[in-house]
Amino acid sequence: MAAITDPVPTSPEDYNEGILAVLAPPSPIYVVAVLTMMGLVGAGAAALAYQTYAGMGVTGLMHPVMWGVYITTFVFWVGIAHAGTLISAILYLFRAKWRNAINRGAEAMTVFSVITAGLFPLIHIGRLWKFYFMLPYPNQRGLWTNFKSPLEWDVFAVGTYTIISILFFAVGLIPDIAAARDRITDWRRHLYGVLALGWRGTAEQWRHHSRAVLHLSGLATPLVLSVHSVVSWDFAMSLVPGWHTTIFAPYFVAGAIFSGMAMVITVLVPVRKAFSLERFIRAEHFDNMGKFIVLTSTIVGYAYAVEYFMAWYSANPYEQMSFWHRAFGDYWWATWIMITCNVIVPLPLWLKRFRLNITWMWCTSILINIGMWFERFVIITTGLSHEYDPAAWGYYTPSWVELTILVASFAHFFMWFLLFLRMFPVIAIQEVKEEQYEHAEAH
Amino acid sequence: MASVLGVLKSPAETVGVIHSLRGAGFDDLEVFSPIPSHEIEHAFNPAPSGxxxxxxxxxxxxxxxxxxxxxxxxxxxxxxxxxxxxxxxxxxxxxxxxxxxxxxxxxxxxxxxxxxxxLPKQKSRGYRPSFSVGDFGCVVECQADQIPRVQELLESAGCSEVRVVEG
Known part of the structure; x- marks a missing residue:
């Protein structure tokens, strides 16, 4: 078990040296990892090319289940993105200083996961070159997009989230890129020189920078709540049994933060170990992330229970049938994986000794990621496979094309994260130093 | 015009230098800091950010x-x-x-x-890489005959290094 009194850096030089050491030339293991991820992304691209050439018939999507692995994975990756904004924006507004050590990594995850998510609507529509139909552009038919559709809201919500996440991430990076510019001596020095945009850390620059970060945090906070609410309305605005419910927005937002926080742990544990960042990402950070997981797991578990309660209490036979089918029908195994991973597996984290056990946290986080992917799969697939008319019931089995693209999406996410690790500081240097100066002055 | 650089180790020392220099009538200052500091910002009594x-x-x-x-x-x-x-x-x-x-x-x-x-109005003269690590810098623009007075103020305010910046 990691001690809560892990050693901390003692000087500003310690911070710069320790964090920027990650940017050193890569090890063979790192190169192999990146190449492996690139290979898997290539396999996914090949599967997508085949699907584009042959048509959507190569997927398992068939009436009545016309949304499957692609939409499941889209919702999953949008959800993963949420922890980054929670940590960087919401916890910033609440002045939760512990976030400083993990916010950069979480922000990077936000950017890469939302980009990964953004690929899936394109993949799902099959004729991906028609995606621009969703944009309100002047055309010879004189028709505009349907702004009353939640799918159109999604275009604006996810598009805005992508752009704001990238801007927020870039603004936070500027001072640290300048720190890298001042230390790195190889070819990247010129790159950092350009990207630092002339940053010198003057009082005037910090004044505007702090104000911009504050305002972006203020804008990103309602945005993060809105994005997964809008995604949930893709389902809740329909009349499908199991989908048409008002709790979907808070239920989805809590689930998104739950899964996102789990992914932060999944990614940061090996990064912390591989790059000797134990002095910066300490046991107390895992303790706090564990508390978030306990909180959001409880909300998600409560939402599961409320769904079943409302199905029973509503006396609506279609709702009751849908939820019975969910727990004991064709997809019972997926439902019980979901409940086990999202409600039962996190229970030990109520105890501090488990939150401080990094290995336990890491294993738990992986199971939560699995559980949260299955949550979306259960909602989508069980809802569509058993709607109102028994004659239209069906069973969905993903094809190898969909599963290859699913695996490739994880590789896509990890590939970008690995490349980011060697290019930019994975910990916000100026923010952790700021905390140290405040601590020093307080004593 | 000449520029004199003072190097400091903490935000509190930097605030002290700013007050001391402004009190002596030297308002043309530039401060380099590795971290954002409200104390340094307020020492300049700036207008709200645009x-x-x-x-x-x-x-x-x-x-x-x-x-x-x-x-x-x-x-x-x-x-x-x-x-x-x-x-x-x-x-x-x-x-x-x-x-x-x-x-x-x-x-x-x-x-x-x-x-x-x-479009920054800040001056980069006197900047050094250690200002993105742990040092704080204060550059004072003054007339050549005021250099000794500025150096004296910087040293008395606790600067670990004081020098005239070339160029």
């Missing part, structure tokens, strides 16, 4: 554009969808909200670039 105005302008532009675009397009080709009015304000509020955030955020970053980075 960034906030552009956030507001962006947000108002976004919300206005969001409603105008959706309402105008709905009436440009009138189609009844799901029995709702052509201009369904509750549904369009989602679009207007997202554009508020989008334009507000974009103009915030644009204003940061203009005010803080691309």
């Amino acid at each position: 960034v906030r105005l552009w956030t507001l302008i962006g947000g108002l532009t976004g919300v206005t554009l969001g409603y105008l675009m959706t309402i105008w397009m709905s009436y440009d080709w009138e189609l009844v969808i799901a029995g709702k009015p052509f201009a369904s304000i509750p549904a369009y509020t989602v679009i207007a909200f997202e554009l508020t955030i989008l334009f507000g955020g974009a103009l915030t970053v644009g204003a940061l670039l203009v005010y803080g980075l691309l």
